[in-house]
Amino acid sequence: MKDDVQDLFPTRLERKLGMFERIDPVVHASGAERRDGPLSEEQVREYEEKGFLSFEGFFDREEMEAFIQELRDYEEDDDLKLSEGTILEPGRQEIRSIFGIHEISERFSRLTRDPRLLAMVEQLLGKGVYIHQSRINYKPGFKGKGFDWHSDFETWHSEDGMPRMRSLSCSIVLTDNGEFNGPLMLIPGSHQYFVPCVGRTPTDNYKESLKSQDVGVPDNASLRELMLKGDIEAPKGPAGTLVMFECNTMHGSNINMSCWPRSNLFFVYNSVDNGLLNPFCGNRPRPEFLANRTDWDPLEPVG
16 A cells, blocks of 8 residues: 555644535546446436435335344344444444444345446446445434534545545435434535545544544534535435435434434445555554455446
């Protein structure tokens, strides 16, 4: 990994830098590669403009049943709760996140290579992608905490060394996402600006940030400007609903004040041409379950 590459997205500094316009394309495929995928030209343009797409009921509920049952099994797995890749709610024994889920489960691993997903991902990122990170985020009824507004790219660039904006997340709803159980919220158009954050990154910051994020959180003035430009949207839907969002799209979610649990699966796809360098914050790399540094072979679809 080279460590002399120019940092095009300075962040985590002692003084505040103003947000600036994006310098990378949003859709990296071009020509026939862009036109011939499953997404229509209208959908590709919507992704370019808003930074995300949503597909209610993309997977049938019957398709999701086995995944949902596996999810229930994980909630009762005491050994899994002791794993470094399992994050518990602050001060509680409820699971907040399970990272590296595609490494734990063959069923979830096959889902990362579902041809319906891969074809759309490569239509946006170009041919040749791998899984940078996978996780399940839980929000138990009444107890599930929220996730502060953030850009994933800001963290992946600073703490993992992802050089450019050429990745995206696929969020698959495992339990119904409704108005009141803390659905994913996104700011349309926010991906067109990079918001530098203030504050040096502590050593092993992930041990705290995955429970409650303090570093890498954008300032209120920048968030207000982005919200006034683009508003806020919260795609909702039954199990099997899919949300694809660009790595720099600002997003977050509220606490779950309802009795209904909310669990979402996330697969992060990164281009093989955008492999990780040394973390730009200057710290040592985060663990493999957060940032894949060893297997960048392009994913092949499986039936």
